Amino acid sequence: MTTTMTSHTIAVLVNDQPGVLQRVSGLFGRRGFNIESITVGQSEEEGLSRMVIVTQGDDKTLEQIEKQLYKLIDVIKVVNLSSKPMVARELALIKVKSEPAERPEIMGVVETFRAAVVDIGTNSMIVQVVGDTEKIDAMIELLHPYGIRELSRTGVTAMIRGNA
């Protein structure tokens, strides 16, 4: 077993019960597992939700996370996505300061990243960017010099590629 800390993306299929998010996040907090991001939403099946959790830890921690999650009665399936080829995406809305003179420059950044401008105000605009975490980090870094007024990220959602 290695003891290197790596980032893992875990998908957890859960019963859509009140309190289930609390059970899952509480488990992480209580056992000292870290949560980098957590997203929840409907799944393909009615009555079930899918949570996608990004966590840091060595292999032993990851094994414990999976086993402890399975102990929750409302947890139906746990999949370690990062052990397989996966698609991971995050969405961010970035409200960036933009005097009219700076707009073309910012639009240039937006286009290169295949992001979109979804709102324009007198001296600010909202940029929407979708991609993996690194891409969003990069986008934020590039927009930083213009002045970021507000930033909201969804956290990662993910899926295994292909037919698996």
Next chain:
Amino acid sequence: MSAQIPAVRSTEQLREKWMKPEVITGSEILLRSLVLEGVECVFGYPGGAVLYIYDALYGFKDFHHLLTRHEQGAIHAADGYARASGKVGVCIATSGPGATNTVTGIATAFMDSVPLVVITGNVVSSLIGTDAFQEADITGITMPITKHSYLVRSVEELPRVIHEAFHIANTGRKGPVLIDIPKDVSADKTLFEPVQSINLRGYNPKVVPNHHQLEKVAAAIKEAERPVILAGGGVVYSGGHEELLEFVTRTEIPITTTLLGLGAFPSGNPLWMGMPGMHGTYTANQAIQNSDLLINIGARFDDRVTGRLDGFAPHAKVVHIDIDPAEIGKNVKTEIPVVGDVKTVLELLNPLVGRSDKADAWRSQISQWMADKPYKYKDSDTELKPQWVIELLNDTTKGEAIVTTDVGQHQMWAAQYYKFNQPRSWITSGGLGTMGFGFPSAIGAQMAHPDRLVISINGDGGMQMCAQELAICAINNIPVKVVVINNQVLGMVRQWQELIYENRYSHIDLAGSPDFVKLAEAYGVKGLRASNKEEAKQAWKEAMETPGPVLVEFVVSKEENVYPMVTQGSTIDQMLMGDCE
């Protein structure tokens, strides 16, 4: 020796009658469902949020309801009932303070994997979340200490929820399940049809182990030169004690049983090395540390057993048999994991194994250790030694009694000096170490076994945490023999302060304790006191001959310590031997 606890009246006809669909209230659904789940005894305490339930209980005769004097008493009694019987213990408390008073008991049961169904009332649904009078988010509060919990949203859910709760509590790795019922749900009516089936997609405890893993275990046993078995509470809970005896008889591997595993293996068997860990035997700890194969059967490598983890069983290949996969590899690296129910695993494993032939030198080494370093204490003719008192109890009962303990030195002496021969006859709070547990848990054990002798061994500190339940023994004539080992201090704390905090005895003096004999008498329970051996023999004889509950106070020496001892941060072979030297 028989408790005068009347039999409950629930007959087959009644059950049959209740299987017929009928429109009734949530409270009646609850009571009927409990009867259909086989409940014989419920421990509880009423209040506003459970008044509909208590109204339905008026004149109800199909199971016992014992009104304790504190919700903590109720939940520990339900726990003792469950541990003694193997059935699910049931406790009822009202919302808010009633519910929060059960928290310690829920955590106690959770840590020791005891099946409980805890029913709490809550404020009416429309008031939930408004900080209403006596509202507490008990499902939220207890989430980390329950196996599962339900906040019931409507009366229609109730039959299913109760049925599921019992199923979850008493299967797989057992544990407490909470059902929180808002007041309106207990009043609402619906058509009640008992639920027959259970559909829990995410819950499928693995009972039958992987055969390939069993073959690996058998091969490892054949090769081992210094094998050791470490058996825990899982053996008791799965009912696998006979299979364990067969396993040990076949392989002739020396065995140690954890605190919760006491009774899972007959203490008279020459291969039994006693308990391991912090206050375990020299032999058990040396054996583990020197073993080349450590077979863990239903124990969870608690830190009181392992001591310093990085130096634990350094040469051993580890086999771990557990129903809970999350236990395997959690604390100790495991080479051969076996997930399954202990009884089932051993049933399948036994035909595959034979005597471990390479271990003869090892067996004689172990016998040598056992002969050289047994538990020992310095007896006295002037004052009572607590270890001597435990031996006195042991001599008169010959391992036939059910013994419950509280937490502290007396608990460890009981574990060391009482000899257990049957499972479910030793009831103690191992994982949480809950003071106040000993006495009420004995009430539960006695309700489970009205005809057996139940002895509850307590310290003078812990006895004062739930002493009010003497009332329950008196009015219901529950014949528990309550032992108080009075050393006038918080003994175990005193021991740590002496050995680790340089005799700085900070706040351990129990001056101001009641006269325990008078306390018992105040509740209508017979009280006896003994300060020397003659008095002790006399008092214990009298207690044995007296039908009904008796409290016996043994005034013992104050300075006695529990030995051997492994202090925190040491590996388990680094033991302070004290009087055992």
